[in-house]
Amino acid sequence: MSRQPSTSDLLKYYRQESLPTIWCPGCGLGIVMRSLVSAIHESGIDPDKVVIVSGIGCSGRMSGYMNFSSVHTTHGRALAFATGIKMANPDLHVVVIMGDGDASAIGGNHLIHAARRNIGVTALVANNSTYGMTGGQYSPTTPVGAKSTTSVKGNIETGFDLIDLVSAAGASFTARGAVAYPTQLTSTIQKAIEWEGFSFVEAVTHCPTCFGRKNSLKTPGDMLRAQKEATISFAKAKLLKPHEIGGRIVTGVHFMEKRPEYTTLYEEQIREPSMAEQGGASIFGQTTQDVAAPAVQEYSESATVHGDRIGIRIGGTGGQGVITAGVMLAEVAMAAGFNVVQGQVYGPEARGGASRCEVLMSKAPIFYPEVTTADLMVLLSQQAADKYIASAGPMGYVLYDPAKVKTPQALPGRTILPVDFTRIAKELAGVEMAANVVALGASAVLLGLTDEACIRKVIGQRVPKKVVDANIEAALEGMNAMLAALSGSFEGSADLG
Amino acid sequence: MSEKSIPRLVQGNEAIALGAIHAGCRFYGGYPITPSTEIAEEMSRLLPHIGGSYVQMEDEISSIAAVIGASLTGQKSMTATSGPGFSLMQENLGYAAMAEIPLVLVNVQRGGPSTGLPTDPAQGDMMQARWGTHGEHSIIALVPSTVAECFTLTVEAFNLSERYRTPVIILSDALIGHMRENIRLDQLLKAKVIERPQPWMSPEDYRPFASTERTVVPLAPIGTEYRYRVTGLVHDMSGSPKTGDKRTIEDTGRRLRSKIYDYREEITRVEMTAMDDAEVAIFAYGSVARSAYEAVMWARERGHKVGMVRPITIWPFPTLQMREVADQVHSIVVPEMNIKQIAWETRAAIEGRANVVSMNRIDGTLIAPGEIISSLRDVLRAKGGAA
Numbered sequence: 001m002s003r004q005p006s007t008s009d010l011l012k013y014y015r016q017e018s019l020p021t022i023w024c025p026g027c028g029l030g031i032v033m034r035s036l037v038s039a040i041h042e043s044g045i046d047p048d049k050v051v052i053v054s055g056i057g058c059s060g061r062m063s064g065y066m067n068f069s070s071v072h073t074t075h076g077r078a079l080a081f082a083t084g085i086k087m088a089n090p091d092l093h094v095v096v097i098m099g100d101g102d103a104s105a106i107g108g109n110h111l112i113h114a115a116r117r118n119i120g121v122t123a124l125v126a127n128n129s130t131y132g133m134t135g136g137q138y139s140p141t142t143p144v145g146a147k148s149t150t151s152v153k154g155n156i157e158t159g160f161d162l163i164d165l166v167s168a169a170g171a172s173f174t175a176r177g178a179v180a181y182p183t184q185l186t187s188t189i190q191k192a193i194e195w196e197g198f199s200f201v202e203a204v205t206h207c208p209t210c211f212g213r214k215n216s217l218k219t220p221g222d223m224l225r226a227q228k229e230a231t232i233s234f235a236k237a238k239l240l241k242p243h244e245i246g247g248r249i250v251t252g253v254h255f256m257e258k259r260p261e262y263t264t265l266y267e268e269q270i271r272e273p274s275m276a277e278q279g280g281a282s283i284f285g286q287t288t289q290d291v292a293a294p295a296v297q298e299y300s301e302s303a304t305v306h307g308d309r310i311g312i313r314i315g316g317t318g319g320q321g322v323i324t325a326g327v328m329l330a331e332v333a334m335a336a337g338f339n340v341v342q343g344q345v346y347g348p349e350a351r352g353g354a355s356r357c358e359v360l361m362s363k364a365p366i367f368y369p370e371v372t373t374a375d376l377m378v379l380l381s382q383q384a385a386d387k388y389i390a391s392a393g394p395m396g397y398v399l400y401d402p403a404k405v406k407t408p409q410a411l412p413g414r415t416i417l418p419v420d421f422t423r424i425a426k427e428l429a430g431v432e433m434a435a436n437v438v439a440l441g442a443s444a445v446l447l448g449l450t451d452e453a454c455i456r457k458v459i460g461q462r463v464p465k466k467v468v469d470a471n472i473e474a475a476l477e478g479m480n481a482m483l484a485a486l487s488g489s490f491e492g493s494a495d496l497g
Numbered sequence: 498m499s500e501k502s503i504p505r506l507v508q509g510n511e512a513i514a515l516g517a518i519h520a521g522c523r524f525y526g527g528y529p530i531t532p533s534t535e536i537a538e539e540m541s542r543l544l545p546h547i548g549g550s551y552v553q554m555e556d557e558i559s560s561i562a563a564v565i566g567a568s569l570t571g572q573k574s575m576t577a578t579s580g581p582g583f584s585l586m587q588e589n590l591g592y593a594a595m596a597e598i599p600l601v602l603v604n605v606q607r608g609g610p611s612t613g614l615p616t617d618p619a620q621g622d623m624m625q626a627r628w629g630t631h632g633e634h635s636i637i638a639l640v641p642s643t644v645a646e647c648f649t650l651t652v653e654a655f656n657l658s659e660r661y662r663t664p665v666i667i668l669s670d671a672l673i674g675h676m677r678e679n680i681r682l683d684q685l686l687k688a689k690v691i692e693r694p695q696p697w698m699s700p701e702d703y704r705p706f707a708s709t710e711r712t713v714v715p716l717a718p719i720g721t722e723y724r725y726r727v728t729g730l731v732h733d734m735s736g737s738p739k740t741g742d743k744r745t746i747e748d749t750g751r752r753l754r755s756k757i758y759d760y761r762e763e764i765t766r767v768e769m770t771a772m773d774d775a776e777v778a779i780f781a782y783g784s785v786a787r788s789a790y791e792a793v794m795w796a797r798e799r800g801h802k803v804g805m806v807r808p809i810t811i812w813p814f815p816t817l818q819m820r821e822v823a824d825q826v827h828s829i830v831v832p833e834m835n836i837k838q839i840a841w842e843t844r845a846a847i848e849g850r851a852n853v854v855s856m857n858r859i860d861g862t863l864i865a866p867g868e869i870i871s872s873l874r875d876v877l878r879a880k881g882g883a884a
């Protein structure tokens with residue numbers, strides 16, 4: 001076991017101006033701090049790259065006494081702050097000091113998740129089994145029967161074994177030391193700091209002021225003696241049966257197993273080659289085009305549905321792709337020089353029940369973003385028809401899929417037309433799922449957005465590659481069907497609503 | 498060669514992510530919550546391409562904690578959430594205010610309290626944004642009304658957070674967050690970005706919490722030769738806790754307020770529409786402002802002298818601007834998707850200079866232009882005009 005560095009070696013690691021500490025005489029926290037700076041000294045790491053993060057309570061003040069970058073955070077959250085620090089700068093050595101309350105009560109969630117992620121920070125828990133700063137209430141590590149200001153008859157809650165807790169959460173390094181054996185505590189902390197993944201060290205310490213006095217350990221000396229008597233090394237404990245170990249403090253490294261460290265995994269598996277390396281392409285994609293480029297869209301002034309501000313509502317059932325259809329329709333309108341707003345209903349309503357997608361298009365700016373009455377309504381399910389048909393605008397068009405929707409009752413002023421979205425998708429495009437895109441094609445015709453090239457481009461950008469062709473086919477067939485239905489209606493077809 | 502914009506259909510939440518990337522954000526810590534989740538999804542996708550990182554934390558408390566930690570290392574950092582998560586972030590939001598750490602927090606508002614209306618818009622967190630964390634502090638909060646503004650105000654939020662070393666909140670809502678509009682990204686990308694300044698003094702002379710002429714000292718990245726202390730306790734200019742020194746306590750508290758409050762004319766922006774000869778003003782923000790524009794058009798078409806004031810910055814409150822408005826008009830109509838949160842603030846700001854008419858809706862539905870128009874009608878009629 002290594003020699004403890006001398007006090008003169010260590011002075012430079014303390015902020016002289018911040019001393020003396022606020023800790024009570026005889027408190028174990030001073031020994032924990034000395035072990036920590038000794039370990040940092042021994043490990044030879046660059047002190048400029050050390051960041052000490054602490055929580056709240058007597059232990060929380062430790063960060064400020066040491067001459068490193070230090071962040072004294074909020075109660076229980078030190079590990080969460082540390083996670084951000086390490087993620088944003090994986091080169092740093094981040095040591096997190098917590099008390100038992102910090103680590104296992106208010107911050108218990110962060111402890112198990114830091115262990116699970118295996119993020120490369122060291123969690124050093126000064127466990128004195130009490131809330132010292134607030135005057136000695138029981139904590140999640142207070143032994144059963146121990147007295148505190150909130151358990152005057154003795155604690156009835158079973159305490160955590162912190163090593164078991166973090167092991168179960170997946171910690172790759174777990175160890176325990178005790179302030180009664182500072183040399184060993186130092187070397188344990190040093191191993192933890194040098195560990196690549198998440199390392200956990202429980203430093204068993206004592207709080208004479210709050211815990212000792214209430215539990216017949218009158219002086220710091222009594223507490224240290226009791227701690228010494230209870231301590232047993234991990235090597236020795238391994239030879240004993242669990243009942244023989246009982247409530248003893250088993251010190252040493254309990255577990256270490258190499259596992260990929262979180263920030264390293266992120267670098268290896270999530271990090272993408274930078275955009276600059278990809279030939280300077282911008283993360284924002286192409287945002288401008290050459291004016292000389294041929295216009296890709298033409299807006300046909302012969303639109304059947306027209307007006308200053310056109311409201312379109314596509315109604316269906318979750319899974320029918322009504323939102324995709326609406327988004328693509330909005331993009332086709334946008335390419336033709338319209339301002340567009342697209343909105344949709346989210347949440348439970350969109351999962352199974354009637355769902356809808358709305359598009360507003362206008363040459364003028366669009367302020368109020370809701371479709372109150374639809375100039376064009378597309379109905380892909382009975383549920384949607386029942387729910388939305390009443391909002392068909394006075395001069396509006398309603399397209400419905402006769403395979404899914406019973407023939408709606410005629411409404412004065414509205415033109416109600418059946419279009420075989422599902423049949424066309426299945427028979428002509430070969431993909432029944434593309435009924436929404438057939439509807440897109442049909443709608444585009446009514447809106448005068450008949451630029452095929454533009455529709456192809458929009459579909460190409462929005463649907464999965466392997467179904468692009470089928471979807472384009474569906475859209476084109478939808479356009480044909482709509483043109484046919486329109487000429488039929490002009491001839492006075494009985495389909496006219 | 499002359500070029501023209503390619504219009505792009507973008508969702509409000511997506512625009513916030515794009516704005517953040519443009520602003521130089523390189524760290525996102527978050528926890529999914531409707532209706533803000535798309536911001537996390539976009540950031541998780543975009544950040545790895547530009548040397549940034551995304552981490553999905555175990556809750557909203559740790560999300561903002563991680564963001565503070567990342568910001569301390571020198572990375573511009575953000576998180577996004579909605580009502581319940583915003584409540585959980587309040588303690589650490591106060592930490593960021595106290596320790597003067599720049600970050601951007603997006604709250605895509607939904608109906609509340611509690612789980613409330615997860616998918617519907619509301620503006621119920623206006624006061625929580627101002628006073629949600631305990632203790633005296635200042636805060637900056639911006640309110641976008643369009644998808645384009647989701648982009649530009651996110652850039653502005655980062656700029657303000659760096660300029661004033663403070664958390665900045667964006668108060669979007671479920672409607673703006675989820676709707677898509679056409680934007681011209683090439684134009685939006687012209688938004689100016691303020692880089693985080695680096696300290697000019699040596700590590701020995703560095704006092705991270707001193708006050709300067711320009712309000713704040715640059716924040717040195719932690720884990721460098723600038724080994725300084727950060728704490729949520731009341732501290733002196735070097736970061737040492739000073740909870741026993743009354744003078745330091747008072748000075749620190751006042752400085753945290755004045756470093757923003759004294760610059761409110763520089764920070765606070767409002768948009769005036771048809772206000773030149775207005776006798777009535779509609780004071781509307783966020784998604785409600787969209788309906789208010791239509792009400793103004795309705796009124797102007799009928800010859801009523803109605804204008805609109807839209808706060809882009811809601812905190813610090815545009816007190817001085819509203820006093821001027823109140824000196825000009827007889828009534829200010831305040832439609833909002835909460836019950837009088839900003840109407841009360843307006844009343845307090847204008848100190849009786851004009852009549853404040855509040856109108857509210859809290860059922861998760863955007864206030865329609867017609868509803869604002871009927872309030873206007875009442876106001877105009879009360880003044881004796883035909884409406």
Ligand code: SF4
Pocket residue numbers: 022023024026027028029058128132133206207208209210
């Ligand atoms: S209260 Fe206990 S833990 Fe806190 S400083 Fe005193 S002895 Fe140490």
